[in-house]
Amino acid sequence: QGKNNLRPRFLRCLSSTMSSSTQPPRVPNLIGGSFVDSQASSHIDVINPATQEVVSQVPLTTNEEFKAAVSAAKKAFPSWRNTPITTRQRVMLKFQELIRKNMDKLALNITTEQGKTLKDAHGDIFRGLEVVEHACGMATLQMGEYVPNVSNGVDTYSVREPLGVCAGICPFNFPAMIPLWMFPIAVTCGNTFVLKPSEKDPGASVMLAELAMEAGLPNGVLNIVHGTNDTVNAICDDDDIRAVSFVGSNTAGMHIYARAAAKGKRIQSNMGAKNHGVVLPDANVDATLNALLAAGFGAAGQRCMALSTVVFVGNSKSWEDKLVERAKALKVTCGTEPDADLGPVISKQAKERICRLIQSGVDDGAKLLLDGRNIVVPGYEKGNFIGPTILSGVTPDMECYKEEIFGPVLVCMEASSFDEAIDILNRNKYGNGAAIFTASGAAARKFQMEIEAGQIGINVPIPVPLPFFSFTGNKASFAGDLNFYGKAGVDFFTQIKTVTQQWKDIPTSVSLAMPTSQ
Ligand code: NAD
Secondary structure, eight states, rough: OBBBOOOOOHHHHHHHTTOOOOSSSSSOEEEEEEEEOOOOOOOOEOTTTTTTOEEEEEEEOHHHHHHHHHHHHHHHHHHHHHHHHHHHHHHHHHHHHHHTTHHHHHHHHHHHHOOOOHHHHHHHHHHHHHHHHHHHHHHHOOOOOEEEEEETTEEEEEEEOOEEEEEEOOOOOOHHHHHHHHHHHHHTOOOOOEOOOOTSSSSSHHHHHHHHHTTTOOSSSSSOOSSSSSHHHHHOOOOTTTEEEEOOOOOHHHHHHHHHHHTEEEEEOOOOOOOEEOOOTTHHHHHHHHHHHHHHHHGGGTTTTTTEEEEEGGGGGHHHHHHHHHHHTTTTTTTTSOOOBBBSSSHHHHHHHHHHHHHHHHTTTTTEEEETOOOOOOTTTTTOOOOOOOESSTTSHHHHHOOOSHHHHHEEEEEEEEEHHHHHHHHEEEEEEEEEOOOHHHHHHHHHHHOSEEOOOOOOOOOOOOHHHHHHHHOEEEEESSSSSHHHHHHTTEEEEEEEEOOOOOOHHHHHHSSOOO
8 A cells, every 4th residue: 555656646746846736745755666655643744934835744654664665775785786886877877967957846846845045946956966976986986905915926905895774864954965965975885775854855855866766776775764753763773774874953963973873883973063254354345245145144044054153353343234234135035036035944943943042142242233033024924034133242152152043143253363263263162164254375374274173165155065075074063984975975885895815826835823924
């Protein structure tokens, strides 16, 4: 029951932009190559944050279904790992082509479920697409090492082999990019995969999986199970899952890191952030203000690399007024509107939390230069909108500084010297990204050398690395030791086997001493 090889109603609804049906479709799991309706007794509504319409319903997958997904992945592994690497690369080559062809449909789904503007949704897909393109060169990325003649007639070489069944657990804020950070690298290395999308916006993952299957990914290589904490815990505990890739909050990330490690799994856990932009008085005013607006308010501040904190050094503080004027001009509306600059935040609860943190800033003595809390968006009065908000005179002891706000709120601080600014940044517990705006090479170099953050931008506000490098959070922003994508991503999804071979004429004498390379 529920199992079929036809396109389930959810996928058909997606193709017709989800407007043709009165009942919200149920989001299917993907198990062993079939999109199947879950037999779950509970479902969660996926809600359009701009309208509150129920877009679809996502199941709390049953334990039997979860086990079936892992077992399908386990069954698919032996033949997939033995499939030539060139064939696996070609699946990715076709996959990237299909993503490009379906970009508009994917973007519309992302905007409908997540709220970001259509243009931003295209960026979300494109940054994931780049990882798929990168995976097309996996043979080179996965190459081993070889040293001939380590001893007489003896050579040693190492090969990178896949691990087996791997899993990925995703956040809501990049419904396409983050799943694409995970499974394309994992499966092209020869692993099979179980993906758990965010329960808030699972549509893009399902669409991407459908495209991956169309590109030639064999049944069982990629599986999808939906759900929340129970599904995540099942992933952490399952003995057949060898590695877990996680992106999301620190609460979930540290829990997963501890629980999955207790079962001997590899984990890469990308977590929260408080990214600072340091503004030196010699920076270009226009370019800097535009960068601060884009990186502070883009995606309604719901990016892990959002520049949510500005540290004005010396008299660059006088630029605050201009920043406020420009922020006021940004258009807040539903992401499908052509002139939208920022859309809603993900949920009513998120809006309440953000508004509470803004108020805490005011109560703690910060100055509210721009207040977006009471915005009403014509035509979308029920949406979870918050307009650009700017708090000034914030100090490190305030809750609005210590907490990741994850909304369209710029927290402004002051430092009397560059050294003081560096000190503020390094005392923050997070270390995802940091940017400096300056015309001084010496200052930029000092910043790069002294700041404890994974991604440094020099006159670049959101320095998310392209896939030939890795995404490299530090401190509380990352747990694990092998980062996402780039060389580290391939290392994460492979293990090394070292082979020592001897080919020489048969020795005539016997020695029981420990072999040495002489
Ligand atoms: P979240 O932690 O609430 O959810 C992420 C995933 O974990 C979801 O799939 C969810 O079902 C699961 N989950 C949530 N709570 C859980 C729990 N207690 N036990 C087990 N599983 C749980 O995160 P979110 O709100 O979806 O995403 C926003 C967060 O993600 C922000 O903190 C943001 O900075 C972070 N993020 C980080 C990066 C990065 O690369 N560092 C990228 C994107 C987002």
